[in-house]
Amino acid sequence: MPTFEAYEGQVPAWCPGCGNFQILSSLKQALVELDIEPWEVLLVSGIGQSGKLPHYMKCHTFNGLHGRTLPVATAAKLANDALHVIAVAGDGDCYGEGGNHFIHAIRRNPNVTLLVHDNQIYGLTKGQASPTSDQGTRSKVQPFGSLSEPMNPLALAISLDCSFVARGFAGDPRYLKELMKAAISHKGFALLDILQPCVTFNKVNTFKWYRDRVYKLEEGYDPSDRLKAFERALEWGERIPNGIFFKNNRKTLEELVPVIREKPLVRQKFSPEETKRELEKFY
Amino acid sequence: MDYTLRVGGEAGQGLQTIGGALAKVFSRNGFHVFTHQDYMSRIRGGHNFYQVRFSDRRVTASRDVLDILVALDLNTIETHRKSLGEEGIILYDSESIKKTFEEPEFIDVPFKKIALDVGKNRVMVNTVATGAVLGILGMGLEALEGILKTAFKKKGDEIIEKNIACARAGYDYALSSCPRCEAFRLEETGNRKLMLINGLQAIGLGALMSGCKYYSAYPMTPSTGIMNFLASKAGEHGIIVEQAEDEVAAINMAIGASFAGARAMTGTSGGGFALMVEGLSLAGMTETPIVIAEIQRPGPATGLPTRTEQADLLFVLYAGHGEFPRVIFDPGTPKQAFHLTNKAFELAEKYQVPIFIQSDQYLGDSQWTFEGFDPGRLIYNDYRLREADLEGSGEYKRHALSGTGVSLLAVPGEAGKHLVVTDSDEHDEKGHIIEDSETRIEMVRKRLLEKMPLIRKEMEAPYLYGDASPKIVLVGHGSTYGVIREVVDIFSKEQKISMLHFSEIYPLPESDRFDYLDLLENADLAICIENNASGQFAKLFRAETGFEFTHLITRYDGRPFTIESLKEDLHAYI
Ligand SMILES: Cc1ncc(C[n+]2csc(CCOP(=O)(O)OP(=O)(O)O)c2C)c(N)n1
Ligand code: SF4
Numbered sequence: 110m111p112t113f114e115a116y117e118g119q120v121p122a123w124c125p126g127c128g129n130f131q132i133l134s135s136l137k138q139a140l141v142e143l144d145i146e147p148w149e150v151l152l153v154s155g156i157g158q159s160g161k162l163p164h165y166m167k168c169h170t171f172n173g174l175h176g177r178t179l180p181v182a183t184a185a186k187l188a189n190d191a192l193h194v195i196a197v198a199g200d201g202d203c204y205g206e207g208g209n210h211f212i213h214a215i216r217r218n219p220n221v222t223l224l225v226h227d228n229q230i231y232g233l234t235k236g237q238a239s240p241t242s243d244q245g246t247r248s249k250v251q252p253f254g255s256l257s258e259p260m261n262p263l264a265l266a267i268s269l270d271c272s273f274v275a276r277g278f279a280g281d282p283r284y285l286k287e288l289m290k291a292a293i294s295h296k297g298f299a300l301l302d303i304l305q306p307c308v309t310f311n312k313v314n315t316f317k318w319y320r321d322r323v324y325k326l327e328e329g330y331d332p333s334d335r336l337k338a339f340e341r342a343l344e345w346g347e348r349i350p351n352g353i354f355f356k357n358n359r360k361t362l363e364e365l366v367p368v369i370r371e372k373p374l375v376r377q378k379f380s381p382e383e384t385k386r387e388l389e390k391f392y
Numbered sequence: 393m394d395y396t397l398r399v400g401g402e403a404g405q406g407l408q409t410i411g412g413a414l415a416k417v418f419s420r421n422g423f424h425v426f427t428h429q430d431y432m433s434r435i436r437g438g439h440n441f442y443q444v445r446f447s448d449r450r451v452t453a454s455r456d457v458l459d460i461l462v463a464l465d466l467n468t469i470e471t472h473r474k475s476l477g478e479e480g481i482i483l484y485d486s487e488s489i490k491k492t493f494e495e496p497e498f499i500d501v502p503f504k505k506i507a508l509d510v511g512k513n514r515v516m517v518n519t520v521a522t523g524a525v526l527g528i529l530g531m532g533l534e535a536l537e538g539i540l541k542t543a544f545k546k547k548g549d550e551i552i553e554k555n556i557a558c559a560r561a562g563y564d565y566a567l568s569s570c571p572r573c574e575a576f577r578l579e580e581t582g583n584r585k586l587m588l589i590n591g592l593q594a595i596g597l598g599a600l601m602s603g604c605k606y607y608s609a610y611p612m613t614p615s616t617g618i619m620n621f622l623a624s625k626a627g628e629h630g631i632i633v634e635q636a637e638d639e640v641a642a643i644n645m646a647i648g649a650s651f652a653g654a655r656a657m658t659g660t661s662g663g664g665f666a667l668m669v670e671g672l673s674l675a676g677m678t679e680t681p682i683v684i685a686e687i688q689r690p691g692p693a694t695g696l697p698t699r700t701e702q703a704d705l706l707f708v709l710y711a712g713h714g715e716f717p718r719v720i721f722d723p724g725t726p727k728q729a730f731h732l733t734n735k736a737f738e739l740a741e742k743y744q745v746p747i748f749i750q751s752d753q754y755l756g757d758s759q760w761t762f763e764g765f766d767p768g769r770l771i772y773n774d775y776r777l778r779e780a781d782l783e784g785s786g787e788y789k790r791h792a793l794s795g796t797g798v799s800l801l802a803v804p805g806e807a808g809k810h811l812v813v814t815d816s817d818e819h820d821e822k823g824h825i826i827e828d829s830e831t832r833i834e835m836v837r838k839r840l841l842e843k844m845p846l847i848r849k850e851m852e853a854p855y856l857y858g859d860a861s862p863k864i865v866l867v868g869h870g871s872t873y874g875v876i877r878e879v880v881d882i883f884s885k886e887q888k889i890s891m892l893h894f895s896e897i898y899p900l901p902e903s904d905r906f907d908y909l910d911l912l913e914n915a916d917l918a919i920c921i922e923n924n925a926s927g928q929f930a931k932l933f934r935a936e937t938g939f940e941f942t943h944l945i946t947r948y949d950g951r952p953f954t955i956e957s958l959k960e961d962l963h964a965y966i
Contacts, residue, residue, distance in 0.1 A: 119824060148809045151652070156816070163813075164824050169804035170813040171651050172825075173644065174674050180641040181648035187632050188606060188652035192805045213637040368630045375653035375803055377630050379603035381772050384629060387597060388765060391587045392420070 111146050113137055118166045128279030128305035128316070129158055132226060133165055135282045136195075139289035140168075151192045153182040155207065157199035157233045158307075159226035176206025179214040179223070183362070186219045189375045190363045193293060194220075200227040204240040204262055211262075215271040218298045219362040224289070225262065225300070228307035229314050236310035243313070262302050263342035267335060267355050272297030274338065274355040278304040278323050280316050284351065291353060297361050304349070319349070326352035333357065393448055393578065396455045397525065400441040400472055401464030403434055406518040410462065411442030413522050413539055418446040419588040419761045420535040422581035426451045426874070427590075427759040428952065433613070433697040439467050448581055452725070452760070452874030456956040459576070460528065462521055465489055479575050483524055483566070488517075499528070499570045501562060511558040523559030527566030530577040533559060587762045591755035591871075594726035595685055596621030598733025599657055600629060601770055604683070606649035606656040608634040608642045612664045613697050614753035615687035619659065639664040643671030646682045651814065653776055653803035655737060659685035662704045663694060669711045672746055676716025678814040679791070679799065679839060681740035681747075683733070688752040690950045699950030700754035702870055703924035708748055709898055709932065715836070717844045719747040720898035724855075724873025726760050728895050734770050739850060741775045743843055744801060750897075752923070754952040755871035776801055779808035789821040790814050793834055797842030844899065851901035854908050858890025864917045864966060867941065869894040869929045872921055875953045882959060883966060897929070900936045909939055917965060919943040923952065 116137040123129045140150060150168040154160040156175035163170035169192070173181050182196040203211055203225050214221070229246070231237040238246045238255040241262065245254035266274045273295040277285040285303065292299040304323065306316045330352065332338065338355035363369055399411045408429075415427050423446045432438035445451050457477045463469045463484040476482065476497060485503040486492040492500065501524045507516040519540065526533060533556075540555045566573070589597070596618045599607065607622045609615065623633040632649075636642035642658045650656040660668060665686050675682050686708055690701035708720060721736055723729035729751065736747040777800055782788060788810035792799045799821075804812040813823030818835060820826045858880045864887055868876045876891045883889045892908060894900075903909055912918045920930040920941040925948040930941050945961045947953055953961075 146809075148805065148807075148811060151804055153648070161825065164815075167811060169811055170815070170823065171648065171678070172815040172817065173647070173678070174670060174816055177640065177644040177671070177674075180636065180644035181651070184606065184608065184634070184645035184648035184656075185652035187634070188649040188654040188656075189803075189805050192652070209637055210641055213641070366632060367627060368632055374605050374630070374632065374649075375806055377605070379605070379655075379772070379774075381601060381603070381767070381770060384601045385767050387600060387625070388587070388767065391589045391593070391597075392585045 110144060111141050113141050115147055116140060116166050116168070119164050121165045122161065123158060124309045126308045127158070128228065128307065129162065129226060131279040131282040131285065132224070132303055132305060133162055135286040135289055136224070137166060139286045139293060142286070143290055143293060145193055149193055151185055151194045152197060153178050153185065153194065154197040155199070155202040157202045157231070159197050159199040159202065162197050176202055177210065178202065179207060179210040182221045183214055183217060183219045186221050187363065187366065187369065187374065189373045190220065190369060191373050195222045195224065195293065197224050198226070199232070200225060200229060200241045201231045201239040204260055208240070212269065215266055215269045215298055217362045218272050218359050220296055220298070222292045222299045223301065225302045226305045227262070227302050228305045228311055230307050230311040232307045232310055246313070261342060261345070262300070263354055264339060266300050267339045267342055270335070270357065270359065271300055271355070272357055272359050273299035273353070274342070275299070275301045275353045276304065276351050277301055278319055278351055279306065280320055281323070281351070284325065288353065295356065297359055322347060322349045323351055324348060326350050326354070394445070394451065395447065395459045395576070396443065396445045396457065397460040397462070398441050398443045398458050398472060399462040399464070400439065400468030402437050403432065403440050404436040405464045407440055407442045407464070409518045410522050411444055413536065414525060415444050415759055416539055416588055417526065417531070417535040418444070419586045420538070421531065422584040422586060423448060424451050424586065425588060425759060425761045426453060428454045428754065429757045430951070431698050439471065441468070441472070453878050454952070454954050456954045460525065462525060463489070464521070466491060469493070481528065481570070481572060483521070483528070496572060499566065501565050501569070503562070506561045506565065507558055510561045511554045513554070516555060516558040519555045519558040520562035523562030524566035527563035528570055528573045528576055530567065531580070533563055587764050588759050589726045589762070590617070590757055590759045591723070591726050591729050591751055592617030592687070592757070593621050594729040595733050595749055595751070598730040599683070599737070600625055600631070601767065602734045602737035603655050603772060604631065604657050604737065605654040606632050606634070606646065607658065608636045608645035608649070609659045610636050610639045610642050610664060612661045614689055614756045615659045615661050615664070615685060617756060618685055639667035640671065643668040643682070643684070644674070647671060647675050647678070647680045650680050650682050651678070651804070653806060655741070657683040657685065659687065661687050661689050662691050662707065665704070665708065665711070673712035673714055673716065674816050675746040676712060676714065676718070677816050679744040680814070681744050683736045683740050683747050683749065685749045685751070687756050688750065690948070696950040698753065700752045700871070700952050701923055701948060701950060702752055703928065703948070705750065705928040705932065708750055715840055717743070717745045717840055717847060718898070719745065719847060720750055721748065721895060722750045722870035722897050723755065723895050724870060724893055726755070727762055727765060729755065730765050731769060732895060738771045738773065739847065742773070743798060743847055745843065745847070750870065752871050754923070776803050778803055778806045782807055782810055788812070790823040791819055791835065792821045793838055797838055797846055799838070848899040848902060851896045851899060853901050853906035854892050854894045856890055856892055856911070858884055859888045862888050862890040862911070862915055864889040865892050865912055865915045865919070866890070867892045867894070867918060867920045868922070869897050872923060872953060875955060875958055876921060878955050879958050879962065883962070887966065894929070897932070900933070909937055912939055917942055919945055919962070919965060921945045921953070921958070923947055
């Protein structure tokens with residue numbers, strides 16, 4: 110049984126009061142409660158404030174490039190599907206720079222958990238608009254306000270029949286932890302978009318702003334109904350639902366790759382002898 | 393004997409089927425074969441050809457002068473007639489192309505009529521044509537029958553029988569209606585079969601036999617053949633071949649799989665590699681072993697998608713921001729491609745660096761014959777550490793300063809409770825982000841400055857062919873090997889001439905085992921021959937050694953050098 114302390118890493122370099130702290134502690138707690146040991150977890154992250162999270166924990170870590178989290182995570186999972194692979198990304202990281210990978214990871218459906226720290230702003234580069242920023246968001250780069258419509262990651266994921274689609278809020282770490290546990294336990298690609306206040310650069314979407322709006326999907330909500338899920342995913346503004354919007358039982362990528370049905374790729378011994386017969390085929 | 397046969401026609405007419413089958417028939421009969429393909433970037437129509445040179449002695453390049461032209465359309469006759477040698481013949485079907493030629497070099501074989509009469513199916517035209525070529529040569533049909541049996545195994549006995557009957561009908565027709573063909577009759581060379589393989593298959597085979605377990609790529613001509621090859625072996629040999637959404641994903645996937653413990657490779661051509669550059673740098677920083685096949689075609693941008701060039705050398709050499717070690721191999725033959733791919737995996741794992749197999753469409757699509765590849769020469773060392781390897785050792789640090797330039801590489805999840813941590817940011821020994829200058833200096837020293845000299849010692853000396861103390865040295869790298877070698881044979885009757893061929897081009901090998909600089913300095917003429925406009929290898933060579941070539945021969949029309957074209961270029965100097 111792992112302890113919370115076993116997951117303790119370096120001292121975070123985030124701004125005091127940042128929503129990332131609750132995401133970090135919820136994740137550690139979720140892993141402890143799921144009885145997963147640090148050496149059974151691979152955290153893959155990109156660049157941004159979220160990208161640093163693995164350093165503030167203890168587990169296998171690949172902190173790669175901005176936006177490229179999902180290709181690395183997908184391939185690592187294929188290479189060793191005995192690992193719990195968790196991808197951590199920011200909204201800019203995952204929906205901006207990595208937008209194409211996001212779409213295709215959903216299509217492939219590896220058994221990977223994706224946690225998106227969605228603060229509707231670029232934090233690490235000091236406050237530019239992100240793909241989820243509200244239209245009109247002003248910054249040094251957007252003097253006339255952001256001109257684009259914000260993207261709706263949940264609706265997009267549901268439209269692509271993503272295996273698991275949920276939203277949590279950093280200001281409710283207990284519920285967030287439960288959502289993380291569900292996402293990690295889900296078999297298939299799981300998106301958990303996490304509302305994360307950036308106390309330094311996002312002066313609109315504050316803890317209070319979210320608290321006034323966030324509510325949980327009602328009991329009895331049926332996450333297998335895709336059309337309903339889509340409808341609820343469009344809800345944004347005065348009321349913002351949290352919870353598991355959508356779930357399905359699609360086969361995972363690992364289940365579909367015949368080569369790893371018996372055992373993980375990394376446990377398959379390579380025998381040079383066995384490949385020699387290939388030479389004969391060229392005569 | 394030394395024959396050149398060209399099959400020309402539109403894309404989709406089955407040139408590859410005919411050319412490929414003939415190449416195989418010749419190699420199975422013990423003849424040396426060299427094929428090359430010239431095709432347009434379209435699936436149907438246009439004009440393509442498949443050239444097969446075959447001989448009873450070793451052949452390593454294409455000639456321009458044709459002995460046999462198989463014309464599947466009129467355009468082929470109009471385009472290639474002037475390349476026909478004095479004794480040459482043109483096989484065609486007057487009914488199909490709606491034109492008859494009376495000149496003695498033309499042999500009219502009713503390909504279509506025979507296919508319909510004997511095979512009851514138009515698609516057998518290709519089999520008739522293949523049989524007709526063998527009739528002209530007076531070679532047996534045995535090898536072709538074997539090939540047809542394998543090719544149509546899934547379609548059943550009836551189809552096999554009909555194809556064999558078509559081949560025989562084409563054979564008999566050509567044999568009996570071509571008195572001029574007497575001159576072409578071949579003596580069989582015995583029962584010795586030769587191995588026939590192209591450059592891309594050789595790279596794929598090298599990867600397979602080196603334990604490559606993960607290959608991700610986004611399709612791009614001319615590199616796709618490697619992915620096709622490995623995908624065809626995936627089930628049997630337990631390889632995951634992933635078609636990525638783009639090249640950015642392809643290289644990041646290869647890195648992810650390698651980090652997780654599987655030998656991984658990616659492949660592309662110049663434009664795709666442009667997208668991979670960011671990932672290359674990531675492999676450099678995280679010290680993740682990967683092999684990258686960069687199969688060149690002419691650029692810039694989309695360039696000439698199906699043609700050949702050697703113009704990405706400096707791009708690959710300098711690609712990636714920051715400073716990190718890399719290795720570039722540029723094989724000259726499929727056999728070298730096979731062994732260098734193996735060496736690429738060995739060195740990538742040993743030194744935890746990205747390694748390139750750079751080649752081009754010309755070598756990639758050309759088939760060569762060999763006595764065989766020696767699997768005994770393959771190297772396979774597993775450098776990855778697992779639980780048992782780490783037993784009793786202290787805390788595992790992925791980027792430990794070991795003093796040897798290389799940190800131990802553990803497999804996450806398979807190394808007991810040891811954690812494997814790495815980062816694209818500068819990091820400490822444990823793999824965690826740092827910003828202090830002391831750690832930065834130590835990491836750069838380990839990653840780059842300590843590693844590179846060790847890697848350099850692994851590079852093999854260039855290959856010297858011809859005179860041991862030459863007056864004229866023809867220097868080439870990569871796919872120009874074969875043509876330079878044959879040209880040296882031609883000139884060596886009158887000159888003290890030799891070829892110096894580099895296939896391990898970065899870092900350049902040390903000169904302690906073979907002082908190639910001394911050889912070059914003592915020659916009167918040192919000519920660098922390259923399939924690009926600016927002489928990129930000559931530039932690299934000068935930057936690394938200070939040696940300046942006296943002359944440069946370049947070709948940049950998207951086509952490979954042929955024996956005749958290179959000979960002519962050389963006449964300006966010799
Ligand atoms: C290829 C590349 N482009 C740009 C950057 C600079 N950059 C670093 S973080 C970042 C934005 C991060 O935004 P987000 O993902 O929303 O994360 P946050 O910092 O807000 O948590 C950018 C643009 C980079 N590191 N790499
Ligand atoms: S800039 Fe924003 S997101 Fe980044 S650490 Fe500070 S508060 Fe958090």
